Amino acid sequence: MVDATHGGMGTIPAAEVPDVELYHPHSWIEKYVFSQDAKYIAIQYSITALAIGLVALVLSWLIRLQLGFPGVFTFIDADHYYQFITMHGMIMVIYLLTALFLGGFGNYLIPLMIGARDMVFPFVNMLSYWVYLLAVLVLAASFFMPGGPTGAGWTLYPPQAILSGTPGQQWGIILMLISLIIFIIGFTMGGLNYVVTVLQARARGMTLMRMPLTVWGIFTATILALLAFPALLVANIMMLFDKLLGTSFFMPAIVELGQQMSYRGGSPILFQHLFWFFGHPEVYIVALPAFGIVSDLIATHARRNIFGYRMMVWAIVAIAALSFVVWAHHMYVSGMNPNFGFFFATTTLIIAIPTAIKVYNWILTLWRGNIHLNVPMLFALGFIVTFVNGGLSGLFLGNVVVDVPLSDTMFVVAHFHMVMGVAPIMVIFGAIYHWYPKITGRMMDEGLGKFHFWVTFLGAYLIYFPMHYLGLLGVPRRYHDLGTTDFIPPNVATLNEFITVMALIVGFAQMVFLYNLFTSVWKGKLAGGNPWRATTLEWQTPQTPPAHGNFGKDLPVVYRWAYDYSVPGAKEDFIPQNQPPSAATA
Amino acid sequence: MAEATVTHAGDAPGRPDGLRGIAADISSDQRAFKTASWGKAMMWIFLLSDTFIFSCFLLSYMTVRISTTVPWPNPSEVFALHIGGSDIPLILIAIMTFVLISSSGTMAMAVNYGYRRDRKKTAILMLVTAALGATFVGMQAFEWSKLISEGVRPWGNPWGADQFGSSFFMITGFHGTHVTIGVIFLLIVARRVWRGDFDVGRRGFFTDRRGHYETVEIMGLYWHFVDLVWVFIFALFYLW
Numbered sequence: 001m002v003d004a005t006h007g008g009m010g011t012i013p014a015a016e017v018p019d020v021e022l023y024h025p026h027s028w029i030e031k032y033v034f035s036q037d038a039k040y041i042a043i044q045y046s047i048t049a050l051a052i053g054l055v056a057l058v059l060s061w062l063i064r065l066q067l068g069f070p071g072v073f074t075f076i077d078a079d080h081y082y083q084f085i086t087m088h089g090m091i092m093v094i095y096l097l098t099a100l101f102l103g104g105f106g107n108y109l110i111p112l113m114i115g116a117r118d119m120v121f122p123f124v125n126m127l128s129y130w131v132y133l134l135a136v137l138v139l140a141a142s143f144f145m146p147g148g149p150t151g152a153g154w155t156l157y158p159p160q161a162i163l164s165g166t167p168g169q170q171w172g173i174i175l176m177l178i179s180l181i182i183f184i185i186g187f188t189m190g191g192l193n194y195v196v197t198v199l200q201a202r203a204r205g206m207t208l209m210r211m212p213l214t215v216w217g218i219f220t221a222t223i224l225a226l227l228a229f230p231a232l233l234v235a236n237i238m239m240l241f242d243k244l245l246g247t248s249f250f251m252p253a254i255v256e257l258g259q260q261m262s263y264r265g266g267s268p269i270l271f272q273h274l275f276w277f278f279g280h281p282e283v284y285i286v287a288l289p290a291f292g293i294v295s296d297l298i299a300t301h302a303r304r305n306i307f308g309y310r311m312m313v314w315a316i317v318a319i320a321a322l323s324f325v326v327w328a329h330h331m332y333v334s335g336m337n338p339n340f341g342f343f344f345a346t347t348t349l350i351i352a353i354p355t356a357i358k359v360y361n362w363i364l365t366l367w368r369g370n371i372h373l374n375v376p377m378l379f380a381l382g383f384i385v386t387f388v389n390g391g392l393s394g395l396f397l398g399n400v401v402v403d404v405p406l407s408d409t410m411f412v413v414a415h416f417h418m419v420m421g422v423a424p425i426m427v428i429f430g431a432i433y434h435w436y437p438k439i440t441g442r443m444m445d446e447g448l449g450k451f452h453f454w455v456t457f458l459g460a461y462l463i464y465f466p467m468h469y470l471g472l473l474g475v476p477r478r479y480h481d482l483g484t485t486d487f488i489p490p491n492v493a494t495l496n497e498f499i500t501v502m503a504l505i506v507g508f509a510q511m512v513f514l515y516n517l518f519t520s521v522w523k524g525k526l527a528g529g530n531p532w533r534a535t536t537l538e539w540q541t542p543q544t545p546p547a548h549g550n551f552g553k554d555l556p557v558v559y560r561w562a563y564d565y566s567v568p569g570a571k572e573d574f575i576p577q578n579q580p581p582s583a584a585t586a
Numbered sequence: 587m588a589e590a591t592v593t594h595a596g597d598a599p600g601r602p603d604g605l606r607g608i609a610a611d612i613s614s615d616q617r618a619f620k621t622a623s624w625g626k627a628m629m630w631i632f633l634l635s636d637t638f639i640f641s642c643f644l645l646s647y648m649t650v651r652i653s654t655t656v657p658w659p660n661p662s663e664v665f666a667l668h669i670g671g672s673d674i675p676l677i678l679i680a681i682m683t684f685v686l687i688s689s690s691g692t693m694a695m696a697v698n699y700g701y702r703r704d705r706k707k708t709a710i711l712m713l714v715t716a717a718l719g720a721t722f723v724g725m726q727a728f729e730w731s732k733l734i735s736e737g738v739r740p741w742g743n744p745w746g747a748d749q750f751g752s753s754f755f756m757i758t759g760f761h762g763t764h765v766t767i768g769v770i771f772l773l774i775v776a777r778r779v780w781r782g783d784f785d786v787g788r789r790g791f792f793t794d795r796r797g798h799y800e801t802v803e804i805m806g807l808y809w810h811f812v813d814l815v816w817v818f819i820f821a822l823f824y825l826w
């Protein structure tokens with residue numbers, strides 16, 4: 001292996017900046033509550049995200065109960081149904097996935113993996129978490145307001161989002177918009193930190209092209225988020241004004257309950273453009289960290305260097321750049337100029353190229369690898385399968401002519417759950433099983449983990465595969481009750497029952513996961529510092545869990561890329577990134 | 587393979603020239619931007635993000651202005667002041683713009699004196715900048731109250747498209763908020779300069795970090811950005 005990719009030649013430059021002065025907490029409260037340690041903030045972020053994610057999970061059961069057994073659960077009326085799908089979707093995408101990947105994994109892994117003592121501005125980083133928590137609380141509060149949470153759909157399209165036909169138009173929509181605005185402010189504080197830390201605070205020898213792909217994924221996703229959230233922020237502010245001040249940014253002249261409203265002349269399509277200028281990059285905000293993490297899981301657990309590291313990095317960057325010019329593929333049926341449809345279909349299909357490169361590289365990494373089928377590896381494999389699956393149905397939907405009849409059917413629901421629901425969640429699980437020993441010092445239970453994986457993976461397929469078929473039959477999405485319609489055959493009802501039962505089983509498996517997650521803190525096997533025999537810096541810390549400041553007295557010096565697994569002639573089948581060359585072979 | 591990764595601590599080798607050199611620098615270890623401190627890098631990236639926010643606001647304003655079917659009020663009449671018996675179009679805005687641009691000048695001077703560690707001059711120039719900024723906000727408040735007294739509201743106005751008032755209050759309000767926040771931070775930093783915090787490396791109250799004169803420059807980046815944005819608002823809102 002000649003080393004074009006790892007940047008092996010040359011010397012390790014001297015330190016350019018003096019070691020940082022760490023912030024040391026002055027009191028109990030600063031240590032355990034308002035902590036400025038990125039690792040601690042990461043755990044706070046993760047627990048908050050999982051807690052609100054649990055709400056979204058329960059909502060998905062209620063949605064499914066209604067769809068599977070319409071009329072049986074009378075408390076789920078049409079209004080509630082809309083509120084449930086809206087909150088389910090929004091929580092899953094923003095408050096769970098975005099927060100967990102960037103706030104959770106980003107905070108924990110970035111400083112450790114690049115050899116820094118902490119984020120560059122720990123105080124701002126801490127604020128980021130508390131602002132996020134505030135956003136979550138405001139969101140949760142909307143469940144208890146008169147009229148309940150908003151039922152506008154997670155896309156919040158006006159005019160309906162703020163009109164009285166939609167549940168939650170009194171308080172729900174207002175709190176939703178405010179909560180999102182707060183979330184964006186909080187995220188920006190954290191996001192600036194992640195980006196600057198990666199750019200400006202790496203260890204000696206840690207060049208950009210030696211960074212683990214996890215860091216590349218999170219870093220690029222953060223930049224995406226910093227440039228995409230502004231559009232959502234602006235859209236939210238304008239809609240808030242439409243709702244509260246009676247401006248007409250998005251509101252055309254419209255009749256509500258037989259009354260002519262005072263709105264006139266606004267542009268509902270403008271909202272859609274702003275929303276999807278954020279919304280499509282959002283898909284990659286959760287996908288890129290997943291790409292990065294899964295690359296590292298695969299390399300570590302197949303004991304192989306990642307295939308085509310350089311290509312993997314460029315693919316991440318290319319996907320990120322392209323994701324800003326595809327947004328209107330969500331608007332094929334909104335009434336756009338057909339030429340736009342052509343343009344956006346083309347860019348959408350072009351994204352498939354770097355994405356396919358990544359998939360091939362994962363498979364080539366696995367090829368002839370020494371695959372350990374442990375829980376993180378299983379989830380990584382599960383990710384590849386579900387992601388390819390969702391990606392393929394994405395190719396269908398990216399084409400205007402195919403999308404038009406499939407728009408707003410269950411096919412779309414199946415597609416996006418595969419690609420941005422199940423696939424990133426698989427990576428999150430894999431990553432939790434993988435890094436748990438570093439975070440707590442103990443392993444999670446392997447048996448329960450395997451049970452969790454198989455039920456989740458097979459269950460997800462049994463839920464979403466039939467949903468594609470429902471979509472092809474024309475079963476619409478966001479329908480409380482299908483009623484009796486000629487084009488919907490009776491077997492749809494049976495299939496819906498089946499899907500619901502599967503969803504409940506998968507939901508149960510998540511409870512097993514949570515049990516495993518919490519009890520392993522004290523019941524798990526002791527892990528030691530580097531149980532997976534991995535190369536990256538976080539596994540080389542002097543203490544496990546890493547202490548404040550991460551690396552003890554001296555910061556690590558990096559001599560190689562992150563993927564020296566099974567190097568011929570080396571003593572062990574992995575060489576840590578901070579191992580000097582002479583020590584590796586002797 | 588192992589030989590290929592041989593590396594020894596020692597002097598950095600010479601870097602290649604031109605574009606390759608830039609690429610080598612950016613991807614080299616420790617820091618991508620060799621001359622930027624953490625704070626400065628953070629401010630630049632924040633400003634990039636903020637640029638997207640303002641762009642979205644301005645693009646949205648242009649979209650609603652183009653798509654509304656009702657005529658747009660004529661800015662040179664709306665924003666005229668009645669002085670000495672005749673209507674002078676855009677006079678107030680011209681003065682506001684002048685004030686804000688001048689404040690960029692005093693800010694640049696403050697940065698300059700900051701680098702010479704001239705405590706007094708830096709602080710005074712920052713205070714002048716803050717005063718000019720506050721004047722700007724004050725004149726904006728005057729303009730708002732004038733328009734409000736003439737019947738302009740976020741939801742309507744006497745002369746044409748409703749979106750005129752909505753966009754006007756939203757965009758100038760958002761920009762004015764930026765200026766106000768800038769003024770507040772200018773005052774805080776000026777106080778720290780005056781007290782000599784940066785000369786003795788006194789620690790920040792919240793962060794426990796030692797302060798530097800560079801803070802003045804970072805403050806300056808923000809201030810110039812806010813001015814630059816105003817130029818776009820001026821061109822797109824008042825001159826269009």
Ligand code: HEM
Nearest residue numbers: 060085086089092093153154155413420421477478479503
């Ligand atoms: C726990 C397993 C899950 C189940 C059983 C489930 C079920 C569903 C169903 C049935 C719908 C469609 C309702 C309708 O259109 O009438 C839906 C909507 C949605 N789900 Fe999930 N979901 C799950 C997990 C997730 C995850 C992990 C995400 C994260 C991306 C997610 C994001 C969404 C979104 C964005 C919507 C669209 C909401 C809307 O139409 O406004 N879901 N879910």
Ligand SMILES: [Cu+2]
Nearest residue numbers: 280327329330
């Ligand atoms: Cu998209």
